[in-house]
């Protein structure tokens with residue numbers, strides 16, 4: 001099994017995935033990092049880990065179709081079986097999702113369907129929720145929406161600040177994502193409509 005990670009930012013999830021693979025938590029090759037931001041911290045992390053990096057900038061293409069065609073070219077060349085979105089802050093087109101249906105997973109720092117979007121932790125904290133969490137899910141045509149693989153609850157305490165809550169959520173993300181990848185790699189996820197069962 002060959003995995004590509006798509007990321008746009010710091011890459012703490014990417015780093016956690018690299019570590020989990022080294023520890024043998026899942027058995028697959030981390031073959032490719034696709035990044036759309038030249039200044040993203042994840043690029044240096046991938047180089048340090050010896051993972052091939054491709055930088056595909058949206059601005060270099062006239063349309064989304066050409067941009068994604070370039071990404072697809074890399075996925076095909078590297079014979080990727082699973083795409084792991086780890087803070088890739090771009091919606092995939094419906095055509096891309098259809099092509100790789102049930103082979104793209106995402107992590108999101110809230111209990112979906114609550115608090116979709118790019119600022120989920122801040123939004124949940126600002127709303128005053130008493131519990132929030134982390135979701136690992138398959139990607140479909142809508143943002144932060146596809147069939148849910150795993151969720152973990154995080155309680156918000158009176159003494160929490162946004163910073164302390166973020167730290168706790170990220171720590172959980174770093175464990176939960178590798179578990180989701182392991183389940184996929186071992187063929188343990190069965191999808192029926194919106195429902196994912198773990199065999």
Ligand code: GAR
Pocket residue numbers: 007008009010011012013014086087088107108109116117118119120144170173
């Ligand atoms: C993670 O918290 C991830 O859940 C979030 O981006 C962050 C990336 O951090 N993704 C989303 O909000 C998707 N809607 P990282 O670059 O340190 O892994």
